Amino acid sequence: MLVLNCGSSSVKYRLYDKDATVDKGLLERVTDYDAALYEVTARLDLSGLGAVGHRVVHGGLRFTEPTVITDEVVAAVEGLVPLAPLHNPANLAGIAVARRLLPGVPQVAVFDTAFHRTLPEAAATYAIDAAVAREHGIHRYGFHGTSHAYVSRRTADLLDRPLETVNTITLHLGNGASACAVEGGRSVATSMGLTPLEGLVMGTRSGDLDPAVIFHLRRTAGLGVDEIDDLLNHRSGLLGLAGVGDMREILSRRATGDPAATLAFDVYCRRIKSYVGAYYALLGRLDAITFTAGVGENAAPVRAESLAGLTRLGIEVDTERNDGRGERIISPDGAPITVCVVPTDEELEIATQTRSVLLGERQEEGQRDQHRE
Numbered sequence: 387m388l389v390l391n392c393g394s395s396s397v398k399y400r401l402y403d404k405d406a407t408v409d410k411g412l413l414e415r416v417t418d419y420d421a422a423l424y425e426v427t428a429r430l431d432l433s434g435l436g437a438v439g440h441r442v443v444h445g446g447l448r449f450t451e452p453t454v455i456t457d458e459v460v461a462a463v464e465g466l467v468p469l470a471p472l473h474n475p476a477n478l479a480g481i482a483v484a485r486r487l488l489p490g491v492p493q494v495a496v497f498d499t500a501f502h503r504t505l506p507e508a509a510a511t512y513a514i515d516a517a518v519a520r521e522h523g524i525h526r527y528g529f530h531g532t533s534h535a536y537v538s539r540r541t542a543d544l545l546d547r548p549l550e551t552v553n554t555i556t557l558h559l560g561n562g563a564s565a566c567a568v569e570g571g572r573s574v575a576t577s578m579g580l581t582p583l584e585g586l587v588m589g590t591r592s593g594d595l596d597p598a599v600i601f602h603l604r605r606t607a608g609l610g611v612d613e614i615d616d617l618l619n620h621r622s623g624l625l626g627l628a629g630v631g632d633m634r635e636i637l638s639r640r641a642t643g644d645p646a647a648t649l650a651f652d653v654y655c656r657r658i659k660s661y662v663g664a665y666y667a668l669l670g671r672l673d674a675i676t677f678t679a680g681v682g683e684n685a686a687p688v689r690a691e692s693l694a695g696l697t698r699l700g701i702e703v704d705t706e707r708n709d710g711r712g713e714r715i716i717s718p719d720g721a722p723i724t725v726c727v728v729p730t731d732e733e734l735e736i737a738t739q740t741r742s743v744l745l746g747e748r749q750e751e752g753q754r755d756q757h758r759e
């Protein structure tokens with residue numbers, strides 16, 4: 387099985403032989419997705435390929451399960467481009483090239499939004515005119531679902547408890563970043579919304595702000611809507627605050643006392659802390675907090691600062707464990723809430739979901755054949 391994760395600026399791929407990874411790679415700063423994907427497929431030995439699994443970021447209200455790709459599915463994903471303009475076009479490029487190069491190989495779309503189909507209505511609803519919201523699909527969809535699903539499952543394993551009994555806050559801190567409250571394996575709150583712009587501070591995205599900022603920039607600064615979109619998606623977050631979107635650079639500049647990098651770090655961590663508090667309250671009982679993705683897995687100062695001063699809430703980070711590496715618990719023994727680091731594996735989760743859809747299809751076909759006989 388080939389898994390393609392075509393992101394907003396990169397292509398990640400993974401080739402599996404059953405559960406074993408036989409090849410993988412990453413192309414960064416991709417602008418021409420067709421060329422990048424031809425390069426990827428030329429590198430790989432794809433003889434005997436049984437399936438291709440694709441990450442698709444926005445599945446709207448329709449796609450709540452991984453889905454076998456047809457022309458009609460492609461058209462529906464194209465219809466969702468306005469809701470994920472940075473992501474769905476890249477995902478579609480991957481699908482188009484793979485279908486062209488690998489005709490006859492079943493292809494499956496695994497949606498970032500699908501894991502959040504369990505959001506309670508009150509979590510998914512924005513407090514605006516209900517008729518307007520309905521007409522225009524204004525709804526909290528949530529993203530990074532394959533990551534939150536994978537990481538919350540691994541967290542239950544680390545706690546050595548059944549997933550159904552564990553309440554976790556998962557913090558996916560990559561280029562894009564989102565928080566999720568997972569109750570017994572089900573997403574019940576998440577910080578990204580209609581699009582992947584809401585919520586936490588990100589590399590280049592602002593996350594939460596007063597919506598009136600947009601009116602103000604339009605009316606007072608005279609910016610066009612597309613310019614504001616570009617400002618908030620591409621020139622904000624860490625980049626907007628400190629001139630660089632990469633947390634590694636923020637950390638090294640902060641260590642030398644750089645004021646802009648220090649402020650960017652503080653804004654970033656404070657936002658995480660306020661989501662942790664909010665989701666703790668929503669869950670009522672919290673068992674674990676788990677950090678994942680590039681920043682969450684690697685930036686010890688971000689983990690320490692985001693959870694600093696919460697001992698009275700049962701949340702504590704052990705300095706030595708925090709400085710370690712790999713999948714692990716970083717809270718002290720006996721702490722009421724277990725704090726974990728779990729490297730995410732979106733490609734493995736996509737492979738697992740792709741396989742389960744295709745097995746389900748084959749079983750259904752088998753049953754239909756039996757019926758006919």
Ligand SMILES: Nc1ncnc2c1ncn2[C@@H]1O[C@H](COP(=O)(O)OP(=O)(O)O)[C@@H](O)[C@H]1O
Pocket residue numbers: 393396559560561562589631632633634637679680681684685
């Ligand atoms: N060693 C590190 N220390 C701090 N931050 C890191 C480190 N390694 C990676 N990062 C951060 O992780 C980000 C990328 O995260 P990743 O999950 O790979 O992103 P995405 O998949 O969304 O492109 C980088 O922009 C960088 O800020």
Ligand SMILES: CC(=O)OP(=O)(O)O
Pocket residue numbers: 393394443473498529530560561562563582
């Ligand atoms: C949905 C999203 O923000 O994805 P990424 O982090 O890959 O940009």
Ligand SMILES: [Mg+2]
Pocket residue numbers: 393560561562
């Ligand atoms: Mg990512």
